[in-house]
Amino acid sequence: MINVDFHIHSMYSGGTSGNMEIPVIAEQSKFKGLNTIGSGDCLNKHWLDHFVSSVNKIDEGTFEHKSGIRFILTTEVEDQRRVHHVIIFPSLSAVEEFRYKIKDKSPNLDTDGRCNINLCGDELLDIVTGLDGLIGPSHAFTPWTSMYKEYDSLEDCYKTKNIPFLELGLSADTNMADCISELKDVTFMTNSDAHSPWPHRIGREFNRLKVKDNNYDEIVKAIKRRGGNEFVLNVGIDPDLGKYHMTACTRCYKKYSMEKAIETKNRCSCGGLIKKGVVERVKELCDQEVTHPPHRPKYIKTIPLAEILVQSIGLSSVNAKKVQDMWKLLVQSFKNEINVLIVTPREEIEKVAGEKVAQAIVDFREGNIYIEPGGGGMYGKVHLIKKDKNQSSLDGFL
Ligand SMILES: [Zn+2]
Ligand SMILES: [Zn+2]
Incomplete structure (x- = not known):
């Protein structure tokens, strides 16, 4: 069993801590109980140079820091419709080849850790698949930069339903996403998307995988559920804590019902913009009772x-x-x-x-505990007050 966080950002991504360097990331990950982490930002040449000089190569797709923490090559990219995708690469040469293929399409390849690429989801999928990598949507339901803020189905985005994984994002969990029938064959990921290495960020969400060895090939088999490998746990923060859980104003964070938001044309009384919460977006997409397919692992809700x-x-x-x-x-x-x-x-x-x-x-x-739900870009808050047990956000929505 290994604990894996596939999605973090380096110090070269916007809004990240200058401490997001491999030795600090490795040390903090160890404290978190992680075994393997996605490198994050592997398309950025400055980060890639730092990465390569900080780790030893175990095989083409697997690297190890002297602390014992292993890494695989991952990045997040933003496509031309402002949709974020997580990409996993099998080797440094595949990263190089991908860089070559998209360099004319990306204005900030080496100036941002999470680069923009002027291609659509299906075009990215074609390139990644051609290089034997994997791609899936990041934080799939969030209101600014996710697949489901832009499209109503996997097929609309990628021109195929056959996508190996989807990242739930901090504001959603398995119970929410398994209301959407098209996701029944997709492996759900719970990743931290950490921008700083500190304990309440890195590894705040992770996946527990059953593998025969801690390396790239075995991890990919777990994502694809081949050879007996699989995800055995999704560990995520309580979705109420996510910063886009509820519909709310992005300026003053006042929460709104969808009806009220529509009535005010998404304008808050303070003049700020109201953004649809993940709960509301999932309600719109929901086409079945919560149905967990047999392969779906348990989801453990945690709090940093x-x-x-x-x-x-x-x-x-x-x-x-x-x-x-x-x-x-x-x-x-x-x-x-x-x-x-x-x-x-x-x-x-x-x-x-x-x-x-x-x-x-x-x-x-x-x-x-009582969690005051997040929304509009503000994280939820934890209160250690004995209250009536929190009702699930999706109670009674079907
Ligand atoms: Zn993102
Ligand atoms: Zn407001």
Whole structure:
């Protein structure tokens, strides 16, 4: 079993932390309990140079940092309809060949980590398939740059239904996406899309894969569900925490019902633009009761440990030094974040971190939390308050 996060960004992508360098990414990933990470931004030559000089080659598509963390070659691109795709490459030569084929179509190939390519989804698919790579939609339901904000089906975007994977994005989970019948054969990915290496970002979502070895070929087999390889878990943050979960104003973050948004022509009372939430978009696309195909793994909803610590320590920010110090103490004591969140007994946590923190982690495990949903670009907020159990966002929509 390996834990894999396929989608991160380097320091060369817009809005990312200058700390997104391989040694820092590898160290933080280890604390998170990850085994393998997508390189992110592998089309960018500056990042690729840094990457190649920071890792050892295991085989054509697999690389290893001295910490033991493995990498495969991945990137995200934005197509000419502003749709984001995750691409996975089998080798450095395939990356080079892809760069060559699209260089006249991309104005920012080496100036941005996530480049724009003036091609459509089906044209990208043709090139990627020709190089033996894989492509699928990133954060498939979000309102600005996703496949489903632009199209109503996989076929509209790629001219085929035969797409190996789809990234759910932070604001959606398996229960939501399995209301859409065309996705029954698609492997769902839960990836962090991290722009900073800090604990509440990198590995905040990941996939657990059953493979015979930790390498590119075996990982691809798991995506395609061949030879007994498969995804056995999707671990994602509670979709309510996603920043596009609900329909809301992108300026003041006031939440709106779809009816009200239509009535005001998507203008908030503050003058800001209202953006359709992932919940609403999934409702529009939904054409069946929630039906999980037999291959669909369990989806575990989690919350970054740092968010729980913020609540228990009573500080306002995950970046506060006290929170970061406590996070580090816990993950170093119990090897990684997954152990702290799910496995380690309360008494042991209490010995290291005190009663308040231990209670907060137990409250999370028992679901005694209230999440104020996100929307309009603002993440949801965690509250460790005993309230009536949160109703699922999709309750009663069919
Ligand atoms: Zn994206
Ligand atoms: Zn507003």
